[in-house]
Amino acid sequence: MMDGSFLIGARAVTTDETFTGFDPATNEALDPPFSVATVDHVAEACRLADEAFDTYRETTPEARAAFLEAIAANIEAIGDELIVRAMQESGLPRPRLEGERGRTAGQLRLFARVLRQGRWAGVTIDSALPERQPLPRADLRQRRIGVGPVAVFGASNFPLAFSVAGGDTASALAAGCPVVVKGHPAHPGTSALVGQAIRDAVAASGLPEGVFSLVQGPANELGAALVADPRIKAVGFTGSRGGGLALVNIANNRPEPIPVYAEMSSVNPVLLFPAALAARAEALGKAYVGSLTLGSGQFCTNPGIVLALAGPDLDRFAATAADALAEAQPQVMLTSGIHANYDRGVTEIAGHGAVETLARGAEGTGCNRGRAALFATTAANFIANPELAHEVFGAASIIVRADNLDEVAQVLTAMEGQLTATLHLDDADAELARPLIPLLERKAGRILANGWPTGVEVSYAMVHGGPFPATSDPRSTSVGTAAIERFLRPVCYQDIPDVLLPAPVQQANPLGLPRIIDGDPE
Incomplete structure (x- = not known):
């Protein structure tokens, strides 16, 4: 009640x-x-x-x-x-x-x-x-x-x-x-x-x-x-x-x-590797927009940055994504304040001299509708303008075109800590991706392949955290x-009589808890 x-x-x-x-x-x-x-x-x-x-x-x-x-x-x-x-x-x-x-x-x-x-x-x-x-x-x-x-x-x-x-x-x-x-x-x-x-x-x-x-x-x-x-x-x-x-x-x-x-705060970079992009650029473009616009983009794991090598395959991806996003219907955002901040952030990116607007979502009617936005820039411009890496909470994302893998690494190095980093790759991309894994480990709490970062499983192995500013404690x-x-914090009891010990550490183990005794599992 x-x-x-x-x-x-x-x-x-x-x-x-x-x-x-x-x-x-x-x-x-x-x-x-x-x-x-x-x-x-x-x-x-x-x-x-x-x-x-x-x-x-x-x-x-x-x-x-x-x-x-x-x-x-x-x-x-x-x-x-x-x-x-x-x-x-x-x-x-x-x-x-x-x-x-x-x-x-x-x-x-x-x-x-x-x-x-x-x-x-x-x-x-x-x-x-x-x-x-x-x-x-x-x-x-x-x-x-x-x-x-x-x-x-x-x-x-x-x-x-x-x-x-x-x-x-x-x-x-x-x-x-x-x-x-x-x-x-x-x-x-x-x-x-x-x-x-x-x-x-x-x-x-x-x-x-x-x-x-x-x-x-x-x-x-x-x-x-x-x-x-x-x-x-x-x-x-x-x-x-x-x-x-x-x-x-x-x-x-x-x-x-x-x-x-x-x-x-996190923009959750997505890396598109050449073989995967060549094989399925259009499918990746559609799936990307689906993840980006899910829930009006109001997920902390929303894919805010896409990073790939410039070329015809990335152009196919971008064109498909732009077409899909242009048809995306605006959704109600959580509050009027969040909607106002989103509009402000999108306006700032759209007016940035280093950024190209690829597409905007469909116009909507009614209050607090978030209109999706897709932008593009070069790796050099992205590195030179750190404000482009700031989170815009909502369905807005930037495609970053790199000239080579060294530029990809430079973009990742320049980025702040993230909740997630995503790799889309085929078998032929494995050796290109291998040297980037240590860098991604430094930058993100969860690294995933051939999926999309939205959606966080509640499980034993899940990590939903990451280096600052994704979280305050990585x-x-x-x-x-x-x-x-x-x-939780540890407490050690030294030579305390068994009668005074709390139940978890008593000799008889009355709670039946798993224990390590003299370095070995009991």
Whole structure:
């Protein structure tokens, strides 16, 4: 039920100050109005989270797994109300949001499986060696515990899978960390519905109420207060470079700095190699536009740069892509602000003296329709004008024509860190691609071949991260089971009597966790 409240632990709170969501297809305000939290509410949520931490982090893996599964079931039980509201607040179509709901529930259940498998705990034992010469070795036992309460910021482009119960929340809760979510102001109703599902799972699981809170409001000061609160020990964020860096700056200037895991900006270069281009230029051109315009281009893995050797085959690719893009119908973008920024970015590129406009998508009617854009330039111009490599969030992309493979390498070297890099190649291209792999490893968190970067599998091996500015910390991923590692830290126990040891490192191993003993798996 959407009553306009936000959640401080188990308590639904309303205030006199309110704000509304908007339907981006019409710019009309949506009922009901939602209460705006204050910095005092943020402080109360953080206090409850801190009080809950020691109890929550010592729950058994099975208890936390069952809790995550309860959240997933509760989200599914909301039914069509959740999909309809998310459609109204985001402009995204029903099939996309139904798939995103499935992904949200699926990643919660995946982390439940991770908890039961137990490797996340990192239990390692070095047995005492009292007779060792010249010095004995103490009994040493290591496990990983949650870092403490985590602040999570909902994302604009994934109102379910990267929002209130998204990957950051799922991985933090799996790690044993209470979570305080700052809902994205573009979809307060969607956030409220999912927040209530989590709150109900907290209560049904017998957990402290401070395990989860949801604060809402449009002002940046609310998020700033959350990151600045001394009880918050880590931050998960998906959004713009400016927003992410603002949070990083707040976190770094606290008396106790904390990590901010911010996914921010990426143009995801696609490399087209000669044999592949010669064999299927037209097919690649059509598939490229399909990936580029998917969801109005509002994916962090959108292919914003295509890089290939100049010549007739690239000309065929570009002509096919231009024809396909010219027929692309404009889609509703997530918010009026995102649409305005997109139009501004496209206008700047179109007016750039080093850039040729190849095609624009079909004209549209109605509010906040993103009209796709395709541009071209030379490798020399791309390198000489670094602003061309800046992300334009939406369905805009640049084809970069290189004279030789050395220029291809120079373009990649000049680029910033990326979430993805894509290779389209045939067997005959393998030796041309080989020397570029080490360079791509330096630049991207995920390297893929003969596919398109949009679409991120939630799995054990997935990396959704990369060097700055793709993320603020290239050692981490926000998607996949390794995401839990962001919110864990190691603790070592030296010669602590067994009766005082926490269960994961007790000699009898009462939780049945996998262990490394004296360097070998048990």
